[in-house]
Amino acid sequence: MLVRERIDALIDPGSPFLEIAELAGEGLYDGVPAGAGMVTGVGTIAGRPCMIIANDATVKGGTYFGMTCRKHVRAQRFAWGNRLPCVTLVDSGGAFLPDQANIFPDEGLFGSIFHNQVGMSADGIPQIAVVLGTCTAGGAYIPALCDEVVIVRGLGYMFLGGPQLVQAATGEMTGAEDLGGAEMHSRVSGVTDHLAENDAHALAITRTLVAELPARTPERWHRQTAVDPRHPVDGIYDLISRDPRRPTDNRAVLERLVDGGDFTEFKAEYGTTLLTGFARIGGYQVGVLANNGVLFTESALKATHFISLCCQRDIPLLFLADVSGFMVGREAEMAGIAKAGAKFITAMSSASVPKYTVITGGSYGAGYLAMCGRAFRPTAMFMWPNGRAAIMGPDQAATTLALVKRQAIEKGGGAWSADKEEAFKAPIRAEYEAFASAYNFARNLWVDGVIEPAETRQTLTLLLDLAARTPACPTQFGVFRM
Structure with missing residues (x-):
């Protein structure tokens, strides 16, 4: 055979x-x-x-x-x-x-x-x-x-x-x-x-x-009767952004992923570039963190608060990642973006509840890490075929390296034409695009696999059913910088 x-x-x-x-x-x-x-x-x-x-x-x-x-x-x-x-x-x-x-x-x-x-x-x-x-x-x-x-x-x-x-x-x-x-x-x-x-x-x-093995342990969570999402699951394909510079509408994705499309949002008016809230998938309660734009200080603080709630209540965490990273710039730094991001990462890394990550679009830099990237050992991690992840986006990487190159040339008294700059940037973009591919991540075992968007709900239901038989483990958080 x-x-x-x-x-x-x-x-x-x-x-x-x-x-x-x-x-x-x-x-x-x-x-x-x-x-x-x-x-x-x-x-x-x-x-x-x-x-x-x-x-x-x-x-x-x-x-x-x-x-x-x-x-x-x-x-x-x-x-x-x-x-x-x-x-x-x-x-x-x-x-x-x-x-x-x-x-x-x-x-x-x-x-x-x-x-x-x-x-x-x-x-x-x-x-x-x-x-x-x-x-x-x-x-x-x-x-x-x-x-x-x-x-x-x-x-x-x-x-x-x-x-x-x-x-x-x-x-x-x-x-x-x-x-x-x-x-x-x-x-x-x-x-x-x-x-x-x-x-x-x-x-x-x-x-x-x-x-003949001993019986499985009882479920640690109360599982309600599963309800179909509000909209057909295969409608997710109509939502996926074809433009890598424009994020997918994860709020609309949730309506096609969770039971009844019901999403009880937490801090809906605060830190709006990150959606946080409670939902059920296959009858199991989950705490959802879904990107809705770049991460600001408020988004990171909201995530920290929400993760601590889920840990206290023993609720699994689901990260739907589609993020270009944390906000940069003078105003963001003065607002303590590094400190807030550190809180987010500390909470996510410390959380001992089951954690599942699905990259639904682009996931870059520290945003990839904060949304429970591979380094933080999520219980399972998958990408959609359109998913991408890298230290930064192809355009940002090419532009950053070109700026360094231009400064070096001009410092030496030389000149750099637009055509030469574009010729320099093109292979960098191509290299980053190839690296960021979901299939490159899968072949290198940086994710557990590439799944069809329409199969995400079924996959998560199976994973939650497995985790339901594991013992609860209390979370001990690291130090939160105030």
Whole structure:
């Protein structure tokens, strides 16, 4: 069975599969398609949401590149944060040796997979491995560190060193079956726990193991009956700004995203370039922060107040980001924009409630950070296909660098024509536009994926349902500069 056929056979018929990092690694490696040789996502197995991590042996033998490691680690951390059982479909040749600098030495790479497995086990999160092919070197430790291991007779093999390496290292001549076959590990070494006859049998055993896991914890939030939005969800496409210099109307987006289109706004007359308020998605209450222009001092102070309310009431936060950044200039600086922005970032970073970020347009500079950018570890983060993010917009970057260049030329007594200036700015704009693309962010795993705007509501409902089973954690705020 191919990797997606295995996943289809594993999850409940007709149930959704929320794929994570589908585009990771796209275009980054020669001969490696999007996904970096692995499929990860949340699927329902025997009525239980689980994180599924599946090697694709058709891509370089299921070996791990740097991006494969990062994707595996991201899937584990998502599972850990949402307390999801991990089911790993192992079919991997271990590390792709030429890429060792991006696989071996640092935190967040291959070693972190093992570290996370140990930590998740200590935290009581079930882990099941299904050995469906050859698992070599580090690939053998992944199942060995799981709670239970299923292996397929005649297809599944586990060894720290394959027959060739053993011969080179010790001179011993041995075959794969004797060295690490399913029969040996099930009857002699005890490394595996369940012996299957084929892929389908192994996946059926796995479904039984998941069904026997302890019951899920009760929901921490009261979930009301879900109500359709006031306007059709696909109407969002009519709202998306085609001009990157003009933001999307996030207030209108909310009417097509939240239950009944009902948005109870907080401080509606103050700091109007940031919308804050309460709504429900799929019956779950959320605290929404949605951009409505550049961030001013008042906007940042409002955000700080609102986030503290949501933390006190244990309400998840949803950030709809479409912002060019914080206001700059003498008047803004005198009004304490840096101090107010620091309060906003402190509140957002400290908040221990689930946090979800969706970039609906452009998200630049410190505005990207304040709206719960990747550095602040949102529970999940997605971009719409039109989404963009960068340290600044293409025009601003080109103009800023051109001004520096012009000042240097004129200081030396030279002159710079408009044509030469435009020739200087054009490649800078192109570079920033390519960098800011949603697909560039997805391929580099700076977001969890690119989602269709019309699927945003369904995706958030699923994510909130997962978070509802996690324990509440009190928030301890950092120092707020007054």
